[in-house]
Amino acid sequence: MKNFKTSYLWILLLFIFSCNQEQLSIEEVNSTEQPNLYSASHQSSLTTGLKPIGSGVMMQAFYWDVPAGGTWWNTINTKVQDWSDAGIDAIWLPPVSKAQNGPFSMGYDPFDYFDFGEYNQMGSIETRFGSRTELTTMIDNAHQYGLNVIADIVINHNSGGDSEANPYTGGNTWTDFNPLSGNFYRSATDFHENNVHSNDSGAFGGFPDLCHHQTYVQDWLWKNANSVAKYYRDIIGFDGWRFDYVKGFEPWVVKEWKNEVGGFSVGEYWDSNVSTLDWWTGVAEASAFDFACYYKMKDAFVGNNLNALNDNMLWKQNASKAVTFVTNHDTDEIITNKILAYSYILTHEGYPAIFYKDYEEWLNKERLNNLVWIHNNLASGTTTILHVDDDEYVARRNGNNGSGLVVYINNSNNWQERWVETNWSNTLIKDYTGHSSWQPVTQGGKWVKIQVPPKSYSVWAPN
Ligand SMILES: [Ca+2]
Ligand SMILES: [Ca+2]
Numbered sequence: 001m002k003n004f005k006t007s008y009l010w011i012l013l014l015f016i017f018s019c020n021q022e023q024l025s026i027e028e029v030n031s032t033e034q035p036n037l038y039s040a041s042h043q044s045s046l047t048t049g050l051k052p053i054g055s056g057v058m059m060q061a062f063y064w065d066v067p068a069g070g071t072w073w074n075t076i077n078t079k080v081q082d083w084s085d086a087g088i089d090a091i092w093l094p095p096v097s098k099a100q101n102g103p104f105s106m107g108y109d110p111f112d113y114f115d116f117g118e119y120n121q122m123g124s125i126e127t128r129f130g131s132r133t134e135l136t137t138m139i140d141n142a143h144q145y146g147l148n149v150i151a152d153i154v155i156n157h158n159s160g161g162d163s164e165a166n167p168y169t170g171g172n173t174w175t176d177f178n179p180l181s182g183n184f185y186r187s188a189t190d191f192h193e194n195n196v197h198s199n200d201s202g203a204f205g206g207f208p209d210l211c212h213h214q215t216y217v218q219d220w221l222w223k224n225a226n227s228v229a230k231y232y233r234d235i236i237g238f239d240g241w242r243f244d245y246v247k248g249f250e251p252w253v254v255k256e257w258k259n260e261v262g263g264f265s266v267g268e269y270w271d272s273n274v275s276t277l278d279w280w281t282g283v284a285e286a287s288a289f290d291f292a293c294y295y296k297m298k299d300a301f302v303g304n305n306l307n308a309l310n311d312n313m314l315w316k317q318n319a320s321k322a323v324t325f326v327t328n329h330d331t332d333e334i335i336t337n338k339i340l341a342y343s344y345i346l347t348h349e350g351y352p353a354i355f356y357k358d359y360e361e362w363l364n365k366e367r368l369n370n371l372v373w374i375h376n377n378l379a380s381g382t383t384t385i386l387h388v389d390d391d392e393y394v395a396r397r398n399g400n401n402g403s404g405l406v407v408y409i410n411n412s413n414n415w416q417e418r419w420v421e422t423n424w425s426n427t428l429i430k431d432y433t434g435h436s437s438w439q440p441v442t443q444g445g446k447w448v449k450i451q452v453p454p455k456s457y458s459v460w461a462p463n
Helices: 004-019 072-077 080-086 132-144 215-223 228-236 252-261 274-284 291-302 306-310 338-345 356-362 365-377
Strands: 057-060 088-092 110-112 148-153 162-165 172-176 240-243 264-267 287-289 322-325 351-355 383-388 392-397 405-410 416-421 429-431 447-452 456-462
Touching: 057 356, 057 365, 072 132, 080 088, 080 132, 080 365, 132 148, 132 228, 148 228, 148 264, 215 228, 215 252, 228 252, 240 252, 252 264, 252 274, 264 274, 274 287, 274 291, 287 291, 291 306, 291 322, 291 338, 306 383, 306 392, 338 356, 338 365, 338 405, 338 456, 351 356, 351 365, 356 365, 383 416, 392 416, 405 416, 405 447, 429 447, 447 456
Parallel strands: 057 088, 057 351, 088 148, 148 240, 240 264, 264 287, 287 322, 322 351
Antiparallel strands: 162 172, 383 392, 392 405, 405 456, 416 447, 429 456
16 A cells, blocks of 8 residues: 555645646557457456466556556557567556546545446546546457456455444444445445454554455455456456455455455565465465565665575565565665666566566666566576675576576676586576676586676576
8 A cells, every 4th residue: 555645645736737737648549450369358357368377477557646637548558469578477457446536546545346437426437547448448458468467456445435423433434335336335334343343454544444254345345246356357357366455354355255256366465574474375375475575675786785685585485476576556665776676586486577667667678578588488497596695696597397597696896707506517508688798608517607797687598
């Protein structure tokens, strides 16, 4: 979750700004006259024809305060083909339904889970990102190119209800929800405190905190045929789930949701403790963002101490449940040496995610595409750290019936070189990043000398 005090300020500034601006122009949407590469069906989900999720790299397809005005789905639509071609296998969208702040909301203050930009409420018909048709057109197009589409599910809290007398608190609370979609009316008993208990594992700010113990809430969120989960899967076309602020409710909620509707699932458990992250993935039976890796990379690349990469991370504990990332919409602290951090997550275990702004605006797209290719084609098998000190890090991916790789990361201001033990005997190898022009032959005992430029990285595998 974003700090809402900050976001309110942004909303205010955006409003003032938008009063002085022409309406943002809507980008042309790509025609659908495109080769049907993966023969995805119209209504998606869990369909055959999509790339196996985790075989490639995830794209977080938004950032905090993307342009308002209902154009974002169209913007994404123009990019999905390029992303798929580059080796992206899934896109993570911001919350798609109408929220309290209507046309300005980034979606994390959900009001009507079934208004995708089609009902005039909360100050607009479209969401900040666009209309329902623009959303489903984009999702269908993403499916055409084999991309899985991941929904951002915000079910800890709601926002935008009317005030009502609350028999559990004895006062008035903003818990009377009357969505124009006509689906999932809510009232005091669906929130904490209520007849079940006074609270769950966490609340966010002052938002009404949904009670997942209520049968009615479970029915509307994931159990019934017309639940949020099934509607998003079957009608809108989502293939997977990113659960927001999962510290705010018990992990069985995610487990039940996933068992009911399937699909890749990842939780935002914002905690650097590997044991806690590992516990959550086990109970929720879902992946988690690897915040441990994030903070160790911050120590390594911002703190200029690559020894931090020796420490434990979720991907080392449980690689199949770790979604690694360098930046997201809430936190962007690895400012210096950011491409080195990407060279780390895109050569190591775990399912890496790339942040939209890093890919489209901030970093060199060609360098990132190269790393995505390396991830998808070379980065297989278990990991062995070959060397680490303050400013040098060398690791080997040991391969699965394939080559694997050796990655050499250099945070010093000088060229470095080092003898390392590879997977290969008497084999010509090269640096697939092109940063080094060396093409050495490994010795019979698999040792070879490799090099790396200053503040850079190299990735070695058979030529
Ligand atoms: Ca629009
Ligand atoms: Ca909660």
